[in-house]
Amino acid sequence: MQLAAILVSLVLIAVGVALFGRALVQIYRFVRLGQPVPAGTRTDEPVQRTVTVAKEFLGHTRMNRWGVVGVAHWFVAVGFFSLLLTIVNAIGQLFTSDWLLPVIGEWAPYNVFVEFIGTMTVLGILALIVIRQLSKPGKAGRKSRFAGSNFGQAYFVEAVILIVGVCIFMLHALEGAQHHVDSYEASFFLSYPVVAWLRGMDVATLQNLTYFFAGLKIATSFIWMITVALKTDMGVAWHRFLAFPNIWFKREADGDVALGELKPMTSAGKPIDFEDPGEDDQFGVSQIEHFSWKGILDFSTCTECGRCQSQCPAWNTGKPLSPKLLIMALRDHSHAKAPYLLAGGGKDEEGNEKATAEQLADVPAAALAEAERPLIGTLEEGGVIDPDVLWSCTTCGACVEQCPVDIEHIDHIVDMRRYQVMIESSFPSEAGTMLKNLEKKGNPWGLAKKQRLAWTKEVDFEVPVVGKDVEDLTEVEYLYWVGCAGALEDRAKKTTKAFAELLHIAGVKFAIMGGDEKCTGDSPRRLGNEFLFQQLGAENVATLNAAFGESLNEEGEVDESTKKPRSAKKIVATCPHCFNTIANEYPQLGGEFEVIHHTQLLQHLIDEGKLVPVTPVEGLITYHDPCYLGRHNKVYTPPREIIAKVPGLRNEEMHRHKERGFCCGAGGARMWMEERIGKRINNERVDEALSLNPDIVSTACPFCLVMLTDSVNGKKNDGKAKESIQVVDVAQLLLDSVRTPADPDGEPAAEDAPEPEPVK
Incomplete structure (x- = not known):
């Protein structure tokens, strides 16, 4: 023996x-074989990256969330x-x-x-x-x-x-x-x-x-x-080795996940200049070798644990997208095609083979056959990723948040969308209307810019407008970025008016743009139209810089003599998508602003005693976390603290909340596309809310407000929801509580309200 x-x-x-x-x-x-990445973006702060790897491995910071x-x-x-x-x-x-x-x-x-x-x-x-x-x-x-x-x-x-x-x-x-x-x-x-x-x-x-x-x-x-x-390609085994470099090379050296902003489009490791793109620039991803080397490493690291899949709103509502299966498909395809690529194989823009017959002589037939498969295509076309898979993503970030080995799913999905939109012009037809409206009118609904100010006539106080009531934003404390939905969508306008009134009550000096602003570009960017995002973003940054009193030189850049520090340029937004774009993506375009969400400002005003909730708002409430406020920007506490301060409300959390919150279905430009497969995501979310039998469903995002309201109204019509249930923004709740009860003559009964606490 x-x-x-x-x-x-x-x-x-x-x-x-x-x-x-x-x-x-x-x-x-x-x-x-993957494309290079911009210099320094994956290797900066090596000590911090090493600490991040040690922390994630020894602390199992992701895995330990699963008990x-x-x-x-x-x-x-x-x-x-x-x-x-x-x-x-x-x-x-x-x-x-x-x-x-x-x-x-x-x-x-x-x-x-x-x-x-x-x-x-x-x-x-x-x-x-x-x-x-x-x-x-x-x-x-x-x-x-x-x-x-x-x-x-x-x-x-x-x-x-x-x-x-x-x-x-x-x-x-x-x-x-x-x-x-x-x-x-x-x-x-x-x-x-x-x-x-x-x-x-x-x-x-x-x-x-x-x-x-x-x-x-x-x-x-x-x-x-x-x-x-x-x-x-045996990820369930290789992840124990590849997870270490994959975490070390993650997007954020400090350990944050790849959420929030999308990174600029690159070709051969360099950002594309959209004003003067190079002839050989690659727009998005149409072949597996167009992914960056970090993408190839991502695919190989997947351990098939399915945590991303279990949290994905698309998969949970019967759609074909599973983040896990998408990454596995890309992994299997990349490994099967590798012998062909390593032999020098590849196609040019016209589809001609770049390698000689001699170079490909020893390549296995299976690898040659794999090289002929389109990256995006239906099963009949032999595609690796079905278009329905690609367009089902809401970019909610649940997959990225849960992945224990830091795979960056959203970045890869958007890269594939970019090629489909910008080169193939292949995307759901409904989204085309949104893109045309943005190009012509600067907003998804295609409404005239003067209608952006229509809501100001529906409140009984003056709303200062930049360039009309104030010369520039140096005269006020905050620019209130109303956003397209907040100015033009009827349900979202209720939030806008409530928040503006709260600022008025609290004595906060603010102003709004005069209608020259345009959509921030969140939806077209996540749809894949990077060019339109760059155009809208550049115009907005120039408009904002001018509104803050900064002038431009002949090159169109901010004159250094007029440039102000970021802390002097404060913006508050009621839309998490606007908030995320201006705060996290406009710096890529030269726009450095201090941006907060309206729930953060309202919480601050309550803490300072400038807003005092006194009138009870009776009922059971459940709060829905907007993905772009919660997972993408880690703002979970302020909305809940506001709800806790409103007398009479009893808060109960849905099963899926905070980091594991469930999407409303509107992110990733899905707001403008129909759901034709499986159950509607907003219906799934509302069913979860209704299981608590609440009186109020609250949120803090105009997109979520629209999606949840549509679903609740549909269930009211079907007799599946009580008629009294409301869907409101937390700002509306707070306003109802801050307003003092009126006497029979309609005058506020101020004497019944307690004295506000001194301002700290």
Whole structure:
């Protein structure tokens, strides 16, 4: 047995190490097929990036959000790397059954560590096996986060970890038996009962057991290594290596996820100059090799855990988009096409092959066939990604927020959309109306700019307008960016008027633009029309800079002599999409502004005592988190604090809230597209709200307000919702509470209201 174990183990070790080394080189060459990224964007702040990797791995900051799954995975992951010396120990035990590692082999702290981590690795993988079985698609169907995952590969990996963990435990116990441990001690604080049982066996039996378990551990480990070396697209195994560089090279060095702003469009690693694009500039992604090398690394790192899928609003409402399956499809396609690309293959803009016949002579037929598949296309066309998958995304960010290995799903989806829109002119027809309206009128509804100010005639106080009532914004504290929806959509206008009245009551000096402003460009950018975003954004930045008293020089840039610090240019917005674009994306266009959401300002005014909620607003309320306020910008507390300050309201959270909040269905330009597949996302969200039997559904976004109102009204008509239920913005709730009750003559009964607290 000893001789057989030695021979088999040495052969497997030699083959495994050689193949694994070759696989690492293949993956490195493969990832480098992707396009370069702008200089410094993935390698800045190396110390901070290293700290981020350590924090995410050792703290399991994403995984631990999932309770027992995170704890179990922590032990499995830490055990894999920290118990590597047990392989060395097992090799020594093949030759001498009672062999111990030099120096540390008899060191109690090391043995306690091996004992504890080894045992917990076994318990951890058993827990994960049970969880996988309980969540199998056969039982949960589409709702299972494992739907579409490679179960065979997962079973193989789980079996390997379980076998290796049991071998570590048994070899440690056999050490104790062979070294005559005859009483409890710290080094064997868990395995001592097994040690005591083994002590009753003769020496030959103990030796043969040692050879067996040592050989089994080594054989299992290196069969695993050979398998993954031969299958470099096995994400469920390779993620344990690729996750480290993928996290290190993530978009934000400080550990933030790739949400908020979209990055500028690049070609060959350089931002595209839309005023004078180069002849060879690549607009978006139409081939797998057009993705950046970080994208290729993303695809290879996916572990198929399905956390993104379980949170995706499209997948949860019967649509074909699963962020997990999309990334898996891109991974499988990229790996299958890799031999063709590595041989120099590729197509030019006219579709002509760039490689010679000699270069492609040794490329496998399967790789050549894969190279002919369109990246975006229907199943009949052999496409890798179906158009319905691409256009189902709401860019809500749930996938990016939950991914434990920091895959940047939204960036890749938008890159593919960019090519479809800007080069192929292929997108849902309804979105075309929105784009035409933006091009002609500067707003999605195509209304005249004078209508942007119509709401100001519906309030009983003066709303200052820049250029008319105030010369520029230096005369006021805030510019209130009303936005297209807030100025032109009837339901959103109620929020606008309520917020403006609250500012008036609080004595906050503010002004609005005079109608020359245009859509911020959020929808066209996420639809994929980067050119239109750049155009709208540049015009708005110039308009805003001028409104803040900055003048432009002959080159169209801000004159440094008039330039003001960001802190002096304050903007408040009621629309999270405007808020996100102006705050996070306009700096790319030279617009540096201090932007806050209206709920943040209202909370501040309440804290200062400038707004005092006194009138009860009775009823049960549930709050819906707008994706672009919550996940994209981490603003969760202010709206809830406002609700908590309104007397009479009883707040109850929906099951999916805050980081796991469920989208209303309007993001990613879906506001302007019909839902023709599956259940409407807004109906799914409203059903969740109605399960609480609330009197009020509140939100803090005009898009969400429209989507939720439409669904609630539809359910009222169908008799599925009570007639009294309201959908309102938190600003409307606050205004109802701040207003004092009126006496029979209609005059405010101010004497009934308590004195406001002194301003801090």
